[in-house]
Amino acid sequence: MPVVDLNRCEGKDACVAVCPYDVFEVRKIDPSDYRDLSFVGKIKSYVHGGMVAYTPHADQCRACGLCVKACPERAIKLVKI
Numbered sequence: 703m704p705v706v707d708l709n710r711c712e713g714k715d716a717c718v719a720v721c722p723y724d725v726f727e728v729r730k731i732d733p734s735d736y737r738d739l740s741f742v743g744k745i746k747s748y749v750h751g752g753m754v755a756y757t758p759h760a761d762q763c764r765a766c767g768l769c770v771k772a773c774p775e776r777a778i779k780l781v782k783i
């Protein structure tokens with residue numbers, strides 16, 4: 703399944719566009735996730751309007767790797783569950 707590094711993600715939608723299984727959703731960062739960001743991550747979040755990618759349908763992932771290659775911020779990695 704994909705794991706998004708919210709300190710790197712800038713909510714640019716590349717993962718949403720490329721995933722054949724609609725795993726991703728880009729939306730405003732949850733307050734609890736915002737609190738956990740690094741100092742630099744908070745600054746980036748402010749600059750990009752607080753938009754990040756979440757994986758509400760991670761169970762649909764087929765580990766094709768397209769999102770990992772597409773992400774311009776290198777914010778996604780695949781992990782085994």
Ligand code: SF4
Nearest residue numbers: 721763764766767769
């Ligand atoms: S690895 Fe493939 S199926 Fe899984 S989230 Fe990324 S693009 Fe979607």
